[in-house]
Amino acid sequence: MRILTTLPQNDLNEVPAAAAAAEAAGFDGVLTMENRHDPFLALGVAATTTKRLALGTAVAIAFPRSPMVVANVCWDLQTASKGRFALGIGPQIRPHNEKRFSVPWLAPVPRLREYVQALRAIWRSWETGERLHFEGEHYTFTLMTPNFTPASTGQPMTPITIAAVGDYSLRLAGEVADGVRLHGFCTRRYMEEVCLPRIAEGMARTGRRRESFEVTGGGFIATGANDEEVSSAVEWVRYRVAFYGSTPSYWPVLQLHGLGDLGRKLNRMTKEGAWDRIASEINDDTLRLFAAVGRHDELAGVIEERFGGAADAVYASLSMDMRPALPPDLVQDIRRLPTAFEGYDTAW
Numbered sequence: 001m002r003i004l005t006t007l008p009q010n011d012l013n014e015v016p017a018a019a020a021a022a023e024a025a026g027f028d029g030v031l032t033m034e035n036r037h038d039p040f041l042a043l044g045v046a047a048t049t050t051k052r053l054a055l056g057t058a059v060a061i062a063f064p065r066s067p068m069v070v071a072n073v074c075w076d077l078q079t080a081s082k083g084r085f086a087l088g089i090g091p092q093i094r095p096h097n098e099k100r101f102s103v104p105w106l107a108p109v110p111r112l113r114e115y116v117q118a119l120r121a122i123w124r125s126w127e128t129g130e131r132l133h134f135e136g137e138h139y140t141f142t143l144m145t146p147n148f149t150p151a152s153t154g155q156p157m158t159p160i161t162i163a164a165v166g167d168y169s170l171r172l173a174g175e176v177a178d179g180v181r182l183h184g185f186c187t188r189r190y191m192e193e194v195c196l197p198r199i200a201e202g203m204a205r206t207g208r209r210r211e212s213f214e215v216t217g218g219g220f221i222a223t224g225a226n227d228e229e230v231s232s233a234v235e236w237v238r239y240r241v242a243f244y245g246s247t248p249s250y251w252p253v254l255q256l257h258g259l260g261d262l263g264r265k266l267n268r269m270t271k272e273g274a275w276d277r278i279a280s281e282i283n284d285d286t287l288r289l290f291a292a293v294g295r296h297d298e299l300a301g302v303i304e305e306r307f308g309g310a311a312d313a314v315y316a317s318l319s320m321d322m323r324p325a326l327p328p329d330l331v332q333d334i335r336r337l338p339t340a341f342e343g344y345d346t347a348w
Helices: 012-025 041-049 067-081 094-100 108-128 167-176 188-206 227-245 248-256 260-271 284-290 296-307 328-335
Strands: 002-006 029-032 054-057 085-090 160-164 179-182 214-217 220-224 291-295 313-315
Touching (some): 002 054, 002 328, 029 041, 041 067, 067 085, 067 108, 085 108, 160 167, 179 188, 188 248, 227 248, 284 291, 291 296
Parallel strands (some): 002 029, 002 313, 160 179
């Protein structure tokens, strides 16, 4: 099982030391997110200051950016890292697209399918010299001149992973992507009964192999060296479960567990501005549906019970502000857990 952590994004000067520490501790990769800061810049720094770590976005928001813009960024990150970069993209929800990014909202799954296809068409044009001719309902790319074509450096095609929660996006990930980035607001039961079956349906449409498809995430990890540190991490997770639980897009997870009323209550509270009280609505039983909780000395077993057989990679951290310092021997214990994923199919 691969274990991943995050990079600081608030100050790029902090990235080299954090990336070096993650590499020395044995983590498989480092990730960035698109919250308060750009998701690509920190990875550019890490690409030039590490040798082994996988690098990825978890996730960059797709629709505010043209696929051509993202193609350029990915090409440069793949070159700088010598093939260690994987792109993670997601659609975000409608209010954020319209009111935060000021971009039109259209049916996200068909648009995201074209987004992935367009990226690969652009990259193939650059790598192989074939004429760029991609025409879809949402994106059209038919112009590529030598002056705007980056030189090949012989790197593999960048893997593309998709953030997915609902049935349609999960099927899409299995159909066209190299992996899926499951949300932290996810339970073991939701993974087994919804996520994995929908992904398998998507794979069947295009004949993709499970061994080359990576399932990442699907819950939180709350850990520490002692009980006090674990309790602190649990409270951080409790608020995140409440925060995400207030969003209707994530309610199918709650409804599967008969907790639909909880989601609606949380939603009302956020509309009333009661952000400081929502965490108190998440009891310990509900929290443990969403998180693997345990001290360092018990964490590998807890992760195996919570994620084993379902996820191929887990996030030690889901925030750039909270990166647990896991002992190297614990990291190796987690890495020894068996998974179905063997490696991305990145052949041109």
